[in-house]
Amino acid sequence: MESDWAAENLRVIRTLMERSAIYRRALAPMMLLAGSAGTVAATAGWLAGIEAPRAFSGYWLGVAVLTIAGCFLLLRRQALRDGEPLWSPPTRRVLQALLPALVAGLICSAIVLVKVGAAEEKTANLVGLFLLPLGWVVFYGCALHAAGFFMPRGIKLFGWTFILGGCGLSALGAPDVPRPLYAHGVMGLFFGGLHLAYGIYLFCTEKRKNEA
């Protein structure tokens, strides 16, 4: 009997220690913000005629910086409202997990931006408007998957959606549509549409959980 009780206590301790390390901030507002930004930016980018590979990269890097800043403000507001530290250990762990893949994506973008200037137009368009956006999708998926080890379970699956989607589209090859339209479309679909869909799903499930 003592052994059952001791083993049960050990199980409870393990569960609580794991729960303590999990990131608990509400993700729905951040996903909805990122999704809205991605969708609006894709539409605006296409309508504004951002078509050169360098302009495309610079434009989307700017969108990423603004979206990250917006998410940071949401995160800060949640922490203040809940009376919790902003840089809690789970937040730091999630950030550390996200960083390697995001930094790798940023370095690849920088290399492309530098090299694309010297390439002929066809190659520059292929690299800057086909491979680069799909590379961003895959790197972002890897970052999400890594962070998923310290977040609710669905994030890893969400990361896989990006990874497999990006790799799948790369395997299919460049379709017979204007490259800038395709590039903005990929960005809008993945960074806009998927975030919005996941944000709406989280909004409904988190709301239901809070009501229970």
Add this chain to the structure above:
Amino acid sequence: MNPEPFLQLDRVIHEKGRLALMSLLAASPRLSFTEMRDTLNMTDGNLTAHMRTLQEAGYASVTKAFQGGRPLTTYSLTTHGRKAFATYINLLEKIVQQTKSGK
């Protein structure tokens, strides 16, 4: 069965609520009052009482600060608290092992 490990269990940690709090704190360098309260669904009074007991035993320390103009109370385990928690876990494992080996 040898009852010695059971008798050595730390009574301060052994209480259900405090054991849960020690487990949370053992996995994090520090946690806020609200994080612990919400994770364990404890009342403010209950949590305060348990944390006071842990502080009096020298197992936990409290830091009071301000974040965005609001008070922020965080707790962490002391070195003494971490050692006591590790000892408690080792004793639980011994109890489980003893039964498994039929002693």
